[in-house]
Amino acid sequence: MKALFCGTLAVVVALSGPSWAQSTERKNASPGLARETLVGAWHLLWLDEPGADGKLKRITDAKGSLIYTPDGHMSVQVMYSKPESASSNNPVAYAQGGYEGSFGRYDVNEAAHTVTHHVEGANVRALVGKDLPRMYQFSDGHLIIRSSRTDERWSVTWEHY
Template sequence: MSITDFVGTWRLQSVETRKEDGSLHRQGKRKGYLIYSPEGYMGVSFMKEGRTEFASGDIRGGTVDEKIEALNGYISYSGRFEVKDDKVIHVIEVSLFPNWIGERQERFYSFEDDTLTLSTPLQLVGGMMLSSHLVWEKVRD
């Protein structure tokens, strides 16, 4: 596989998250997009469906609880990407979670027709070691 196999816009279809022991960890339905460019850049954003709006309507004026809920229900990062063997590597330059900036995050991948599945290695999420399997469908419309 090469970069050209990844190029395009992908819509999130499903997320399955598993604990270290292999048991399923339920997190609710997600909605999002993943974009790979021919120049070797990528960006991903996805969120928990049904997030609560800030009562004030002010993008910076939410309460502490509103901000915590908004942050916990959203993931976004972008940067360069590389394809090596059975992995795509996201070289993170911009991220909602500042700890990821500068990281090289590996994802195992598989393609089937217009579907791309990305799987993460175990990582610390909410105090638990979790692995996620995200299924993306190529946007054709």
């Protein structure tokens, strides 16, 4: 039985991939451990996004959820308290009207510390059919997701429900 899950899409601070990935607590984890750790429901703690001045700003008044199922499905949703809070400084539009939402399948590449979201549906229709690779890091019981694109400077910090 498949259920429709909703979750939260986050924005990422782009750092150099290899050096950031090496800092993850799970770098020496056995195969499959990262995928098992990702599985479950996460709630949004905060987003770090570039502001109009290019400096990172922390957004703590947004709500969101991110869900990874054991059978490879994902769902992400984020609702900003104010529609204008969603950053327009990113090269890719993830939000519309202060809301981000997408669902689909996901794959994990533990060697690269990436999880790729294969978008099957989204409120921003231009994302449908896209593969969105994200870098992940586990730190102090949190999941930090960042874009793997060097032109996107956002990150999202999640905590298990």
